[in-house]
Amino acid sequence: MYEFHGWFGISEDPYEDDAQSLRSGVEELRARIGTVQWSSSCKVVLDVFNGLPVVTAAGQTNHKGYEAEQLDELVAYIARRFPGSWGLLHDRSDEGDLPNADNAFRVRVMRRGESRSASIPSSRRAIR
Template sequence: MYEFHGWFGIAESPEEADTGTLQRGIDELRERVEALDWSTGEAVLRAHNGEWFVRADGLVNRRRDEAEELDALTAFIARRFPGAWGLLYERSDGLPAPPGPGAFRVRVLARGEVATRLDPFLSPVRPIIEDSPAVAPDLTRQLGSPGEQLPTSSSRAASVRHVLAPVHDGVRRPRHR
C-alpha cells in the first residue's frame, strides 16, 4: 500500500508570488498536473483568493508510477517556484527505515528545497490511528476515549505516564512496544 496526501502553495520567490513569469509557470504546472492519470489518486491545481495551490491525494495497492510521478512533480515545483511551500505526507509498507512501515514520512517544501522529516503527529500508525490487537484495548483502558480529558492525579494517571514517553518538544507520545 502507498498512501499520500499533500499540498503546495505556489510562489515564484519568498517575497513575491509573481515576479513576472508566474502565469507561464502556472501553465507549465497545469500541463504536468493534467498529464497525471492516477486510477486511485489525483493531483489538482487550483487558485484560492488569487493564490495558486497544488493538492495531491491517493491510495494505491503498492508504490509504483504514482510515487515516481509525485516525486517528479514535487521536484519540478521546488525548481520552478523557489518561493513555494507545503507538505507531502507519505506512508508505504515498503518505506525504508526511518520511518519504515507503519509510519508516515513528511516531505517539507520551502524556499526551493525539499527536506524529508519524520512525522510527529500520526506515527507510529499503530496505536495512534489504527488499532493493534495486542495494544489497543490496553491503551483504550489507560488513555480513555478520544476527546476525553486525561486525568491529572490518580492511579490511572500513573499508568498513562508509564505508557507515554516524553520527547524533546515536551509532547508525550505512546512508546513503541
C-alpha cells in the same frame, strides 16, 4: 499499501511574485499536471484560492508504484520551477520501501523551493 496527502502553495519568489511570470509558470504547471496518468484512487489538482495557486495531491494504492515516482518528479519540478513555493507532503508505505519510515508517515516539507524529509512514528508506537 502506499498513501499520500499533500499541498503546495506555488510562488516564484518568497516575497513578491511577478504576476505575468507566475501566470505563465502556472499554465506550464497546469499542462504538466494534465499529463499525470494515475489510477482512480489518486488525484492531483491545481486550484486557485484567494488568488494563490495551490497544488493538492492525495491517493492510496495497493503498492508503491508509478504514482509515487510521478509524485516525486512533480514535487522536484515545483521546487525547481517555483523557488518561493512551500507546503507539506505526507506519505506512508507498509512495504518498507521508504527510507527510515517503517510503516510511519514520512513528511516532506517544502520551504522556499527546498524539500526536506522527516519521519513521524506510526500512531501505534506513539501511544505506547
